[in-house]
Amino acid sequence: MLRIDSIAKPHMPHRSRTPGQPLRVILVEHDPGIADALSVLIADLGHSICGIAQTESEAVDLALRERPDLALTDVRLGGGDGIAVARRLNLHHGLRSIFLSGNSDHGTMARITETYPLGVVHKPFSHSQLKIALDLAARRLR
Numbered sequence: 001m002l003r004i005d006s007i008a009k010p011h012m013p014h015r016s017r018t019p020g021q022p023l024r025v026i027l028v029e030h031d032p033g034i035a036d037a038l039s040v041l042i043a044d045l046g047h048s049i050c051g052i053a054q055t056e057s058e059a060v061d062l063a064l065r066e067r068p069d070l071a072l073t074d075v076r077l078g079g080g081d082g083i084a085v086a087r088r089l090n091l092h093h094g095l096r097s098i099f100l101s102g103n104s105d106h107g108t109m110a111r112i113t114e115t116y117p118l119g120v121v122h123k124p125f126s127h128s129q130l131k132i133a134l135d136l137a138a139r140r141l142r
Helices: 032-044 056-066 082-093 106-113 127-140
Strands: 024-028 048-053 070-074 097-101 119-122
Touching: 024 032, 024 056, 024 082, 032 048, 032 070, 032 127, 048 056, 056 070, 056 082, 070 082, 082 097, 082 106, 097 106, 097 127, 119 127
Parallel strands: 024 048, 024 070, 070 097, 097 119
Antiparallel strands: none
């Protein structure tokens, strides 16, 4: 098991997805070590990382520039709120998130649900749990 601690219309059209096509993912993660580990893991699963954002403004810039299929977003960012970032990406750019969370309390999960997530992966998580989340997201994005 890999251990990692630490409804508005979109203004941006998404790329067309065909079945089996690798996902283009932006990571919204403040810890460089975790972001590097996730990048390797996502590449091993056959998908591509089109950028890593540590802040809300970096995430918005990446979304505009790269037009990814989804964001893999940590709930807690250093000095920021990953749920608020995901809400903004969805509301203004039509980009949905899979959340990484060490918290499964009712309040956190209720806030995540309001962003129309593609999934939630609870920390610590395994390679297979992330694979399942990405596979389900790819199906939902078809």
